[in-house]
Amino acid sequence: MTVCEAPGKVYLFGEHAVVYGEPAVPAAIERRATVTAEPREDDHVRVEAEDLSLNGFTVEYAGGTSDRPDVDVPTPLVEAAMGYVDAAVEQAREAADAPDAGFDITVESDIPLGAGLGSSAAVVVAGIDAATRALGEPLDRRELAERAYRAEFEVQDGQASRADTFCSTMGGAVRVEGDDCEPIDAPNLPFVVGFDGGAGDTGELVAGVRELRAEHEFAADTVESIGDLVRTGEELLADADPESDPDPALLAELGELMDFNHGLLAALGVSARSLDAMVWAARDAGAHGAKLTGAGGGGCIVALDESDATETALSFTQGCEESFRAELATEGVRVVEP
Numbered sequence: 577m578t579v580c581e582a583p584g585k586v587y588l589f590g591e592h593a594v595v596y597g598e599p600a601v602p603a604a605i606e607r608r609a610t611v612t613a614e615p616r617e618d619d620h621v622r623v624e625a626e627d628l629s630l631n632g633f634t635v636e637y638a639g640g641t642s643d644r645p646d647v648d649v650p651t652p653l654v655e656a657a658m659g660y661v662d663a664a665v666e667q668a669r670e671a672a673d674a675p676d677a678g679f680d681i682t683v684e685s686d687i688p689l690g691a692g693l694g695s696s697a698a699v700v701v702a703g704i705d706a707a708t709r710a711l712g713e714p715l716d717r718r719e720l721a722e723r724a725y726r727a728e729f730e731v732q733d734g735q736a737s738r739a740d741t742f743c744s745t746m747g748g749a750v751r752v753e754g755d756d757c758e759p760i761d762a763p764n765l766p767f768v769v770g771f772d773g774g775a776g777d778t779g780e781l782v783a784g785v786r787e788l789r790a791e792h793e794f795a796a797d798t799v800e801s802i803g804d805l806v807r808t809g810e811e812l813l814a815d816a817d818p819e820s821d822p823d824p825a826l827l828a829e830l831g832e833l834m835d836f837n838h839g840l841l842a843a844l845g846v847s848a849r850s851l852d853a854m855v856w857a858a859r860d861a862g863a864h865g866a867k868l869t870g871a872g873g874g875g876c877i878v879a880l881d882e883s884d885a886t887e888t889a890l891s892f893t894q895g896c897e898e899s900f901r902a903e904l905a906t907e908g909v910r911v912v913e914p
């Protein structure tokens with residue numbers, strides 16, 4: 577039995593635009609998905625994913641997609657829910673050159689699903705790592721990240737960036753621009769997350785931005801402007817001392833860029849009333865800045881505040897179900913049981 581866990585992330589800047597080759601800076605947070613992989617004698621894959629619905633469900637199916645699981649849930653729903661785990665198993669089989677490998681897989685996670693904290697990337701990264709290790713074919717981090725990206729790319733119909741998967745694999749803050757992915761030194765930023773209890777459909781939201789961008793020049797310009805503000809943010813981070821607490825001037829400048837980034841994302845149509853309400857509650861509470869994180873549509877916002885004021889204000893904000901401080905996860909994917 578091999579167990580691996582990988583972190584979720586928040587976007588300091590750059591989601592959506594990163595899909596079109598602009599840079600983005602996500603940072604891993606200490607909320608993790610844990611995947612257990614146990615090789616089987618046959619070629620079946622059995623998946624236990626308690627968090628996938630209110631009550632969770634367990635499915636078992638043979639290799640390949642022709643033989644769908646026998647569960648009391650409509651097939652399209654199961655396929656949608658199972659897509660990322662399926663894709664991770666396929667990547668592990670291919671990487672280990674073991675097309676008929678079967679597994680018992682268990683997924684546990686404290687990352688809310690579809691909320692912009694990268695639950696899909698964490699499940700895929702931990703899943704590929706656990707499954708390849710269980711087959712005795714561990715991957716180096718770069719290959720793991722690349723295969724996890726391919727899995728997301730497939731499930732999201734060819735609309736994914738390397739940002740989430742690279743960040744979850746490496747941990748810390750990273751910079752992603754096209755296929756150029758690098759960890760960056762960043763000070764420990766005081767992230768506060770607000771969660772509306774809902775979710776957004778990443779594939780649909782990305783497709784919406786794609787259409788808007790094809791249709792209107794202003795939308796294409798907006799995507800480019802996001803790229804510009806990310807480059808400004810990167811310079812600020814590069815000048816900061818990663819070893820000491822970020823000074824207030826740096827937080828103020830980063831926060832201003834986050835506010836700007838949220839406005840541009842809203843212009844692209846990916847915010848939501850609940851996300852806007854949480855962003856304003858954070859700003860009113862004195863946060864340095866706040867923005868939605870991830871695909872949007874519903875889910876989470878991230879704010880910068882070293883005090884408790886934002887977390888408290890969010891907990892009293894209508895539409896906010898949970899607020900918490902998100903610690904930077906300096907370590908990416910890790911082995912819990914080899």
Ligand SMILES: Nc1ncnc2c1ncn2[C@@H]1O[C@H](COP(=O)(O)OP(=O)(O)O)[C@@H](O)[C@H]1O
Binds near residue numbers: 658660684688870
């Ligand atoms: N704990 C989990 N168990 C099984 N699948 C999961 C789990 N967490 C996430 N996933 C998969 O990831 C999908 C959500 O990914 P996505 O829409 O990209 O949102 P995000 O990555 O922002 O959380 C879920 O529908 C499911 O397929």
Ligand SMILES: C[C@@](O)(CCOP(=O)(O)O)CC(=O)O
Binds near residue numbers: 591595690782872
């Ligand atoms: C919108 C996007 O930039 C980030 C999606 O993040 P999440 O799956 O909502 O956590 C898509 C991508 O980069 O693949």
Ligand SMILES: [Mg+2]
Binds near residue numbers: 697740778
């Ligand atoms: Mg995702």
